[in-house]
Amino acid sequence: MKICFVVNNVETETCGTTVYLMHEAKKRKHDVYVMGVGDFYFAQGKPLSINSTYVSKNAEIGSPQEYLDALQSSKAKKKRIIATDLDVLFIRNNPTEEGSTRQWAEQAGIAFGRMMQQQGVLVLNDAFALSHAFIDKLYFEELPASIKPNSIITRDKKEIMEFFESHKKKMVLKPLEGSGGRDVYLIDKNEKNLNQIIENLSAQGYIIAQEYLPAAKEGDVRVLLMNGRVMEKDGKYGIIKRVTGEGEFRSNFNQGGTGDKSPLTDDMKKIIEITAPKLIRDGLFFVGLDIVKDKLIEINVLSPGGMDHFEEIGLPNFSDTVIEAIERKVEYKNLYKGNISNQVLATMV
Template identity: 25%
Template sequence: MAALTIAFLMDPLETVRVDHDSTFAVMLEAQKRGHRVLYFEQGWLRFNGRAAEARMRQVTVRREVGRHFDVLDEVPRELSDVDVLFLRKDPPVDVEFLHATQMVELCPERPPVYLNHPAGIRDANEKLFSLRYADLMPDTRISRELPVLLDFIARNEQGTILKPVDGFGGKGILFLSPGDRNARSAVELLTQGGREAVVAQVYIPESRQGDKRILMVDGEPVGGVLRVPSGDDHRGNMAAGGTPHKAVLTARDREICERLKPELRKRGLLFVGIDVLGDYLTEVNVTSPTGVVEANLLDDVCIEAHVIDLAERLAAEQRPAR
């Protein structure tokens, strides 16, 4: 097909870990197919009085630590000039990022194909979206009220996991046993004295064997990685020291994916990473899910090829309207 202009709204390219970053893997695949690769940061986005534009860098990329990209040019471009726009800024999804998801839709003439769609990202908090499927999840509470949370902790003999609603990368996740003398203090800290809601989930013992990050493209599972916590930690997140292992998708995993598929496609959430612990769904990650590089190495797949296949197909379908 004809070369596309593919842009990435992302964190600074200088900070990318070329041996780990999923966005970088997608950029490499796009370049390999002859597409024009651009990137810009959130702070470079603006409104020019008519439409959204950004100072964008056209780059060439390579998997070479220390010299992983070259800038070919850096000029302002309207987002209407882009065929495909990947929204891949790392969490947290704060107010500035929500503003960015609104700005990128200001393309009155010809919007790009969005991966993922900004409205879908706004609607799908990565901890709260999964609550639409409460029957697939561990027993869960969301509250800022200390009595509610302390009662939940006291009733879970296997223990309770607490985590911030807007947390990411394993930050702020605590394990508490019933009767733990730190429970009240921990809840007060996480809720900021009852000002912020937190997620409380019953502890699933299978978490010691790891949790699965399953990557989905257009509603279909295309690969995954099992993230195993270290011996002295309860968190499997790779950012928190978890070790990646090959993941084998079970019938239950595929059942969960099939349940999510219609709603993900409806909302334009076409490149996501869901987290499954034992038989339970725990999170749906829609901003910049990781695990692509690890899944590729461990399972001999090429997830980024599925992603660019989808981008090309959607751009071709939209092109007649352009």
């Protein structure tokens, strides 16, 4: 199959989950392309096309890092492709990582992805679902209250302070649009810079004030779902515990968190059972759930990661599991000749 991965910028991409998936697709002899969100091309009266980067099929690549090095070197090749010549567009860019000078890039991947989807290319995750879930922390709030910590979303300082008082003067504050644990604060009665923190966050947009979960001090668990089910291979699950670094309450890898194994608990199963029907209905193929004990604290539908840490804690790579699932979707699409919608195909097992 011909598959293209959309990233923020090819030159600045790092060796994470997306590169692992690209490397696996290449190992399986697929035509693999990568593009930044600025590499779409549209002209009236002409088909939508993309300016892609790729590594020759004959190139000997031993690891995901070597694959990324080749993509970012003079060995990489460039090719303009008519969008409809692709079988799959996998949207993997993270809008929240775009800086203030690239606001144009935040929704470009999803917007052009919708166009390609309407032209018959299989788009993962479903581009219209991504449009709906673009602010994933707001999409998170559509899930049942029983599996979530109590929270409010506001830009009103008074409402935040009332929430603080009603939760025994302990809460977590974070921006509605953010990722990687940036600008996330644990606030308690000893916090002397609360006014400044609220002002800083409100300058960025809406603020989430969330109930503090004491179990969070032990870290959280990232559960990767595919087609609404936890990824499984050789009796092992795509689950990684993210342990907080010293003196830090955030467990994100970007904030010094480290990985460890975690079993699939009954609490996790319940959260997945409640969450999965919505994800399947919406066409969200590849999703990350962040869980603390019996509560879902975040959902990542835009660019879930963590697979690059699996091997270091003794888990299988899982990249082949993901690519095999995509291969089946392409097969279904070809067999049914466009009679199954992208939304249904995206989560079809």
